[in-house]
Amino acid sequence: MLERAATSQAAAPSLAINRSVWRGFIEAEHDLRQRATLIAAPTLLVFGARDPVISARRDGRLAASLIRGAKLVVMPAGHAPFAEVPDEFLAEVLPFLERCARDGEANEG
Numbered sequence: 001m002l003e004r005a006a007t008s009q010a011a012a013p014s015l016a017i018n019r020s021v022w023r024g025f026i027e028a029e030h031d032l033r034q035r036a037t038l039i040a041a042p043t044l045l046v047f048g049a050r051d052p053v054i055s056a057r058r059d060g061r062l063a064a065s066l067i068r069g070a071k072l073v074v075m076p077a078g079h080a081p082f083a084e085v086p087d088e089f090l091a092e093v094l095p096f097l098e099r100c101a102r103d104g105e106a107n108e109g
Contacts, residue, residue, distance in 0.1 A: 048077035
């Protein structure tokens with residue numbers, strides 16, 4: 001996956017296609033910003049600081065501002081932090097999931 005991301009997916013034509021696909025989500029019929037404000041579940045947003053497709057600075061911050069209580073984590077990675085920096089990824093995700101599980105159990109009882 002990392003090899004493909006560094007070669008064929010990093011080529012200008014692939015980047016252009018990926019960017020246009022993601023930009024399509026801001027078109028009126030695909031805009032989920034209003035719906036994002038309705039998310040009530042605990043939310044962890046993980047972005048790569050060097051993602052060539054989805055900007056952590058712009059898109060990550062926007063998503064975090066729309067989802068109440070969301071935690072934004074920006075990692076030293078590209079588009080796939082789970083594969084590029086797996087230890088850092090798990091250091092954020094596992095405690096988050098554990099908290100969610102504990103909170104869910106507390107709410108059941």
